Amino acid sequence: AQSVAQPEDQVNVAEGNPLTVKCTYSVSGNPYLFWYVQYPNRGLQFLLKYITGDNLVKGSYGFEAEFNKSQTSFHLKKPSALVSDSALYFCAVRAIWGGATNKLIFGTGTLLAVQP
Amino acid sequence: GAGVSQTPSNKVTEKGKYVELRCDPISGHTALYWYRQSLGQGPEFLIYFQGTGAADDSGLPNDRFFAVRPEGSVSTLKIQRTERGDSAVYLCASSPTSGVYNEQFFGPGTRLTVL
Numbered sequence: 702a703q704s705v706a707q708p709e710d711q712v713n714v715a716e717g718n719p720l721t722v723k724c725t726y727s728v729s730g731n732p733y734l735f736w737y738v739q740y741p742n743r744g745l746q747f748l749l750k751y752i753t754g755d756n757l758v759k760g761s762y763g764f765e766a767e768f769n770k771s772q773t774s775f776h777l778k779k780p781s782a783l784v785s786d787s788a789l790y791f792c793a794v795r796a797i798w799g800g801a802t803n804k805l806i807f808g809t810g811t812l813l814a815v816q817p
Numbered sequence: 818g819a820g821v822s823q824t825p826s827n828k829v830t831e832k833g834k835y836v837e838l839r840c841d842p843i844s845g846h847t848a849l850y851w852y853r854q855s856l857g858q859g860p861e862f863l864i865y866f867q868g869t870g871a872a873d874d875s876g877l878p879n880d881r882f883f884a885v886r887p888e889g890s891v892s893t894l895k896i897q898r899t900e901r902g903d904s905a906v907y908l909c910a911s912s913p914t915s916g917v918y919n920e921q922f923f924g925p926g927t928r929l930t931v932l
Binding site (some may be wrong): 737747803807810 | 820848850865867872908910920921923924926
């Protein structure tokens with residue numbers, strides 16, 4: 702079965718420090734991986750995706766993520782956190798074969814809290 | 818340009834009633850998805866349309882749930898005989914095509930509360 706795990710319910714970081722939000726996945730075949738952010742009372746906003754190629758992908762608002770096939774991970778990172786980055790972050794996966802559909806499988810989310 | 822819109826933003830109903838939730842996708846997007854997000858959880862897939870047809874409805878929890886997209890644009894999620902456990906935020910998303918590499922663009926959601 703395909704799944705996504707976000708092992709941390711909450712990540713706390715001081716403004717200006719680097720941040721990492723962890724994500725691991727389990728799929729049959731090669732994965733397509735996505736990060737979304739959700740602000741209070743708003744819909745999910747797309748941040749970045751990994752399809753193929755360079756393992757380091759860059760996305761919106763200065764975020765980047767590193768795909769690691771051997772560790773089946775796709776951690777979200779940012780070199781310097783902002784208070785405005787405080788939100789709920791979701792990792793998602795979509796398999797491309799082995800029963801692939803177009804649905805996204807989401808993790809349970811990680812609340813990022815950036816302290817001033 | 819306009820994003821995905823969903824109406825109503827909030828819906829309160831009584832147990833046993835029928836509800837309809839509407840989704841207007843981004844213009845020209847052929848693929849449309851419905852997800853359900855319960856408190857403290859990530860979105861869970863319900864159904865996916867490619868054009869007018871439901872390409873994958875494997876996430877619909879039971880036969881009380883049904884969705885249509887008659888003209889390949891607007892979609893309506895219909896829930897019969899609502900139960901308290903149906904309370905959640907219902908999210909709609911669209912993408913330009915059904916290509917698996919496309920990101921999905923989400924609407925703000927409809928918060929359904931069943932009393």
